[in-house]
Amino acid sequence: MLNLVLFGPPGAGKGTQSQNLIQKHALIHLSTGDLLRNEIAKGTELGLEAKKLMDAGLLVPDEVVISMISNKLDAEKDARGFIFDGFPRTVAQAAALDTLLESKGAGISGMIALEVKDEELQTRLLLRGKESGRPDDANPEVIGKRITEYNNKTAPVASYYKEQNKYKSINGIGTVEEIFTALNEVIEKY
Ligand code: ADP
Numbered sequence: 001m002l003n004l005v006l007f008g009p010p011g012a013g014k015g016t017q018s019q020n021l022i023q024k025h026a027l028i029h030l031s032t033g034d035l036l037r038n039e040i041a042k043g044t045e046l047g048l049e050a051k052k053l054m055d056a057g058l059l060v061p062d063e064v065v066i067s068m069i070s071n072k073l074d075a076e077k078d079a080r081g082f083i084f085d086g087f088p089r090t091v092a093q094a095a096a097l098d099t100l101l102e103s104k105g106a107g108i109s110g111m112i113a114l115e116v117k118d119e120e121l122q123t124r125l126l127l128r129g130k131e132s133g134r135p136d137d138a139n140p141e142v143i144g145k146r147i148t149e150y151n152n153k154t155a156p157v158a159s160y161y162k163e164q165n166k167y168k169s170i171n172g173i174g175t176v177e178e179i180f181t182a183l184n185e186v187i188e189k190y
Pocket of ligand 1: 010033053054089
């Protein structure tokens with residue numbers, strides 16, 4: 001199996017690159033942000049609770065996202081592999097993902113981080129907010145909160161994979177094609 005963790009701050013381009021990668025490598029895209037927004041759209045209890053946190057730029061609890069991912073892994077038994085986008089976002093989530101995959105005789109092939117500077121992220125997210133209507137992209141204060149959550153809770157996840165020699169980073173500034181090429185150069189070595 002090819003199981004990739006696509007890593008990087010909000011606005012780094014994980015969603016865009018995931019779409020290209022799933023096509024080329026026949027993988028399944030698992031984005032916890034998309035799964036949560038889907039729950040909100042359906043108006044479920046989980047969605048209502050998550051929305052309050054997401055609109056404030058805060059992470060939703062680990063148990064919630066871990067159980068969503070666990071359900072998806074169970075539902076996609078014949079998958080060639082997965083791209084994890086926006087997950088794991090805490091070290092606890094990373095450890096839980098390893099346990100879930102191990103129980104299926106699989107593991108993470110590697111983490112690839114897209115590197116983009118904070119100023120560029122602010123600009124990209126505000127632009128996306130105008131186009132997508134995502135409430136968490138429209139407000140500079142909420143964007144700031146998300147970047148702080150990222151630096152405090154999510155950045156340590158990189159060390160988790162570095163310790164396992166599974167971490168690579170690439171420049172996240174450039175055209176979509178240039179970044180896609182750089183990603184594939186890393187993936188070809190797995
Ligand atoms: P972005 O990467 O642009 O912040 P996402 O769609 O990945 O966007 O996430 C949107 C929001 O959903 C996050 O700010 C957070 O509130 C919540 N979320 C998504 N994934 C997770 C996760 N793995 N753990 C906790 N919260 C999450």
